[in-house]
Amino acid sequence: MSHDIVLKVIAKLLIPFILLFALYVQFHGDFGPGGGFQAGVIFAAGIILYALTNGPDAAMRIMPPRLLTPLAALGVLLYGGVGIATVLLGGHFLNYDVLAHDAVHGQHYGILLIELGVGVTVASVMLVIFFAFITQEP
Amino acid sequence: MLLTFLVATALAVVRLRSLFAVVMLSGIYSLVTAGIFIALDAVDVAFTEAAVGAGIATMLMLGTLRLTGHRQVAPRHSPLLPLLVVTITGGVLLWGTRDMPRFGDPAAPVHHHVAPRYIEDSPTEVGVPNMVTSVLASYRGFDTLGETVVVFTAGVGVLALLGIGGRRRRDEGAEDTDDDGGTRPG
Structure with missing residues (x-):
């Protein structure tokens, strides 16, 4: 949308750190503040900044909606799949204890996987909604 | 201090007629709210508020303004009745907080x-x-699963209502069929 060189350069400097911070929040959510939802939103915000400075078409080339819509479903399926897996392994739905030989390890795997599912779904849905709004003709 | 900012922002939002300024102020409102959450040691919530409320929601509002226009039409009816309803509701809510335990009370249920x-x-x-x-x-894995499904449903709803790049397909025909996130009949 904008052709301002200052905005473009500053955004180019910031975006890698925003995306990296999103991944940090995603995978460090067990230890520090954060988790899948926050990570997904921050990731989406980074891409939205790219879309604002380089135009929605450039953003839709790196994050094609064709890819985003299945990803949104994939995150939910991953979450639900972990639940089904725990049932098949003999536990209750979403009881991660049975995912590994040790209950605490199982909890870690379970939390990591479902947070990944949440993050993927949230990031894709936020981007899909943003693209849907920004590509409308006034 | 932050609460004062919050009230000032809210009053400005009510007074202003320029919707662009209102959207910007609501972004600031979210950012101040995030600051309050940090002061309350709820960093996770502050993350979410800053990224969603101040970032993405503001962008979506701006995208909507692009479609609807920037000025709010002055209301024709008198503001007295809505003001009365809001005042009474606020008064009842404040009255209700008297039954709640004090903030930070260790004996709270x-x-x-x-x-x-x-x-x-x-x-x-x-x-x-x-x-x-x-x-x-x-x-609370169940609840979080439910929240994720809610987010997913929101995305599906927006796609079903708006679709991505619906205008482009009409204008340029089959030239750019990459973005078939949602199809729009007609």
């Missing part, structure tokens, strides 16, 4: 229901240092 069990057992049961994560992802 919320600190004696399931919280002690989480605090005492989650380091050995879940073993995740961030207790918020262990409550959200493990003890």
Whole structure:
């Protein structure tokens, strides 16, 4: 949308750190503040900044909606799949204890996987909604 | 201090007629709210508020303004009745808070229901240092699954109503069929 060189350069400097911070929040959510939802939103915000400075078409080339819509479903399926897996392994739905030989390890795997599912779904849905709004003709 | 900012922003939002300024102020409102959450040591919530409220929601509002126009039409009817309803509702809500325990009261019921069990057992049961994560992802896994489905449903709803690049397909025909996130009949 904008052709301002200052905005473009500053955004180019910031975006890698925003995306990296999103991944940090995603995978460090067990230890520090954060988790899948926050990570997904921050990731989406980074891409939205790219879309604002380089135009929605450039953003839709790196994050094609064709890819985003299945990803949104994939995150939910991953979450639900972990639940089904725990049932098949003999536990209750979403009881991660049975995912590994040790209950605490199982909890870690379970939390990591479902947070990944949440993050993927949230990031894709936020981007899909943003693209849907920004590509409308006034 | 932050609450004063919050009230000032809210009053400005009510007074202004330029919707662009209102959207910007609502972004500031969210940012100040995030600051309040940080002051309350709820960093996870502050993250979310800053990224969603101040970032993405503001962008979506701007995208909507692009479609609708920037000025708010002055209301024709008298503002007295809505003001009365809002005042009464606010008064009732304030009156209701008198029954609630004081902020930070250790004897409050919320600190004696399931919280002690989480605090005492989650380091050995879940073993995740961030207790918020262990409550959200493990003890309350059902709720989080529900939230994720809600987010997913929101995306599906927006796609069903708006679709991505619907105008482009009409204008340029089959030239750019990359973005078939949602199809729009007609």
